[in-house]
Amino acid sequence: MQHFSSEQLLLVSQRLLEAGGSSADEASVVSDHLVRANLLGHDSHGIGMLPFYCGSLDRGTLLPNQEPVLATDHGAILAFDGQRGYGQAVGRVAMEHAIERCRATGLVAMTLRNAHHIGRVGTYGEQSLGAGFASIHFVNVTDHDPLVAPFLGKEARFSTNPVCLAMPSPAGREPILLDMATSRVALGKVRVAHNKGEPMGSELLLDADGQRTDDPAVMFRRPQGALTTVGDHKGYGLALFGELFGGLLSGGGTIQPGNERRGGIVNNMLTVILDPSKLVEGSYLESELGDLVDYLKSTDPADEKQPVLIPGEPERLSHAERTAEGIPVDDTTWQQIGKGGELLGLEAGWHDALLAPSSEQAPG
Numbered sequence: 001m002q003h004f005s006s007e008q009l010l011l012v013s014q015r016l017l018e019a020g021g022s023s024a025d026e027a028s029v030v031s032d033h034l035v036r037a038n039l040l041g042h043d044s045h046g047i048g049m050l051p052f053y054c055g056s057l058d059r060g061t062l063l064p065n066q067e068p069v070l071a072t073d074h075g076a077i078l079a080f081d082g083q084r085g086y087g088q089a090v091g092r093v094a095m096e097h098a099i100e101r102c103r104a105t106g107l108v109a110m111t112l113r114n115a116h117h118i119g120r121v122g123t124y125g126e127q128s129l130g131a132g133f134a135s136i137h138f139v140n141v142t143d144h145d146p147l148v149a150p151f152l153g154k155e156a157r158f159s160t161n162p163v164c165l166a167m168p169s170p171a172g173r174e175p176i177l178l179d180m181a182t183s184r185v186a187l188g189k190v191r192v193a194h195n196k197g198e199p200m201g202s203e204l205l206l207d208a209d210g211q212r213t214d215d216p217a218v219m220f221r222r223p224q225g226a227l228t229t230v231g232d233h234k235g236y237g238l239a240l241f242g243e244l245f246g247g248l249l250s251g252g253g254t255i256q257p258g259n260e261r262r263g264g265i266v267n268n269m270l271t272v273i274l275d276p277s278k279l280v281e282g283s284y285l286e287s288e289l290g291d292l293v294d295y296l297k298s299t300d301p302a303d304e305k306q307p308v309l310i311p312g313e314p315e316r317l318s319h320a321e322r323t324a325e326g327i328p329v330d331d332t333t334w335q336q337i338g339k340g341g342e343l344l345g346l347e348a349g350w351h352d353a354l355l356a357p358s359s360e361q362a363p364g
């Protein structure tokens with residue numbers, strides 16, 4: 001395990017993505033997104049995704065330098081097609097359009113279909129929060145075999161269909177951001193455990209026979225095991241609405257097997273953006289939300305070492321810690337990033353060389 005600063009990881013990611021054909025701007029948007037996910041503690045959606053992106057570029061399931069195309073514009077309802085571009089880039093642009101529209105309408109429903117992996121969905125919630133808006137995001141994941149078993153099932157039928165809910169907070173308080181996979185864990189977290197050779201909680205995973213297991217390897221061999229849904233039937237219901245809202249309403253399609261699976265990751269998302277000031281006075285929002293958060297935070301913890309937190313708070317704590325102490329990257333992930341660059345034509349050991357202190361002596 002090595003520790004890197006965010007600047008170091010940004011440098012490595014930028015080089016890799018530019019080698020994959022991205023413009024400097026696109027490489028910067030995607031790198032910022034990935035490294036921020038690492039800083040916030042979501043290594044599953046950080047630079048560990050880069051090797052997969054290299055394979056997707058190689059297979060042609062991910063296309064660099066795409067702009068989202070506006071497919072439908074009904075005022076407060078917008079539909080975009082991501083053209084299989086980097087989801088972090090096309091998603092950001094689609095959100096910018098939707099936020100701009102919301103300034104006029106107060107409420108916007110926007111769909112984005114056919115985007116390559118959009119990454120950490122909380123990023124789009126943060127975009128809304130930056131404009132002072134609340135937002136709701138339902139996402140499905142297609143183009144590859146399912147990973148998550150429906151409640152009571154022993155085989156996978158869904159992917160990890162994330163849901164994100166964002167609420168701005170009054171001045172001086174942090175916004176509230178719930179950003180979660182509808183599986184108990186995101187697949188990327190299983191990949192991280194697998195790379196580290198660590199077991200996982202057996203409530204998270206089923207083996208290929210539908211039996212509970214603590215071995216993350218079941219998700220990386222054939223026949224494949226399955227992840228379980230969060231909250232049993234409730235998470236199953238939310239995952240289903242990821243398909244309905246994200247996949248169906250965007251026109252991007254659901255996970256049903258009649259749709260093509262090319263082994264990439266395609267995300268389809270429904271986003272609803274709402275200007276809270278159209279519903280309640282700012283002063284009311286400020287006092288009521290503040291009182292609610294204070295009430296929650298005043299709960300006596302069941303375990304003194306684990307205080308009650310507000311969604312979004314664990315990520316802020318991780319950000320502070322990792323900014324100070326560096327971002328841990330396991331050796332397998334680091335090697336996979338190196339190999340990913342080689343697939344795109346970079347020389348062996350390019351990422352170590354990029355971070356090595358310069359051998360040039362200062363003049364004089």
Ligand code: NAD
Nearest residue numbers: 119120121122160162177178179180181186309310311312
């Ligand atoms: P997680 O379980 O670590 O956290 C989920 C949410 O719970 C977060 O909002 C977090 O702030 C909150 N939380 C955690 N501990 C808390 C506590 N003690 N008290 C209150 N709130 C708490 O996250 P996850 O479900 O593993 O998802 C990780 C990331 O994966 C997310 O960013 C998600 O968007 C992303 N994801 C993306 C895709 C995709 O296809 N693009 C698919 C699945 C997941």
